[in-house]
Amino acid sequence: MKLIGSQTFDINLLKGALIINENGLESYIKDVQVDVANHQILIKLEDGSSIDWNTLKNWGIQFQ
Secondary structure, three states: OOOOOOOOOOHHHHOOOEEEOOOOOEEEEEEEEEEOOOOEEEEEEOOOOEEEHHHHOOOEEEOO
């Protein structure tokens, strides 16, 4: 699906979403945090790990 124009939504909609990496590994988003000092958006996963939002470019997402 191609997104057209500006697409915005409440960041809380990401919480609980299922994300799937390029290898098919699935995980649920537990929380979203902003690292103001480093200008990063961090995605906290259900296993306690965090990943940078920029690394999700080729991942899939399914909103709950």
